[in-house]
Amino acid sequence: EAKGLPVQIYYHQQGHGGPPPMKMMNRWFTRFLYDVENGVEKEPKAWIVRENQPNSNPVSYANYPNPAASDVKLSLGNGGNNYGKLTTEKAQKQPTEKLTDDVSFSGSDLAKAEKSDHRLLYVSPVLKEAVHISGLAKIKVKLASSKPATNFSVWLVALPWSEGKEVKLMDNVITRGWADPQNYKSLTKSAPLTPGKFYELSFDLQPDDQIIPAGKQIALMIFSSDKEFTLWPKAGTEISIDLNGTQLTLPIVGGSSAYEKATK
Structure with missing residues (x-):
């Protein structure tokens, strides 16, 4: 991000492993591997799986750390x-x-x-x-x-x-x-x-x-x-x-x- 590159971060509540939901990964790679303008870079930059929630249900935030x-x-x-x-x-x-x-x-x-x-x-x-x-x-x-x-x-x-x-x-x-x-x-x-x-x-x-x-x-x-x-x-x-x-x-x-x- 400091170098001006598009970024998103995903945090979950488990140990090693735990990929983001397939829909999130698909949108990101569709944009930056296949150059399809789907607007993913304009979406929230931080996605965090809240306590006692499944990895498939992250909550979006403007950035991490939380700007608020x-x-x-x-x-x-x-x-x-x-x-x-x-x-x-x-x-x-x-x-x-x-x-x-x-x-x-x-x-x-x-x-x-x-x-x-x-x-x-x-x-x-x-x-x-x-x-x-x-x-x-x-x-x-x-x-x-x-x-x-x-x-x-x-x-x-x-x-x-x-x-x-x-x-x-x-x-x-x-x-x-x-x-x-x-x-x-x-x-x-x-x-x-x-x-x-x-x-x-x-x-x-x-x-x-x-x-x-x-x-x-x-x-x-x-x-x-x-x-x-x-x-x-x-x-x-x-x-x-x-x-x-x-x-x-x-x-x-x-x-x-x-x-x-x-x-x-």
Whole structure:
């Protein structure tokens, strides 16, 4: 698209595979393989299979990320070893909160736990209306490690956690991301951390387009080693989070007004 080429994107809710409906593919290839002027390039650029819908029934959007999405900045309220707050209101000076790395606990274990020393969890109010996230969520965090190297993982989840044979990954995990704090200055060069010193990290979570239904809570989970995606170091590294220097940014369709309407 940046090069001026005609594009369409199709997202579905499954794993690998899952082609667009035959009608969509036929129109595209009829236009660009057979040069038949059928106007497909003037149609919406993004087609997304919504939650719990078949791949044959995508919903069209003008583009991806959704052009109606804008950033909503959320601050953290203390209590993360139980349930801290995820709020649009920036609190007064907050205490530092701590977690202890232990890869023997999976991300789902930590998200389901009502209390844990191995993660910090910050939750929104219960949604009164659905919230549509479209694009890149971003995290800015100020952290310190008790050791020169540590893993750092972030999951954005929907609570309460759903379980059962019919539950899919995206019913619980909204998006997630990882960073190596040793790369706080550069993606290509790392440097050992000074234990106890605070560093600032900013990075994007995985791109997403998801509608979080009413009745759920959006929760930011901060932990260290992710059993599914990172190295497995010996347990015991302590990470301290400066809540005053930490902020989550969510791309929400309808922006701040939509989020406020859903959470107030």
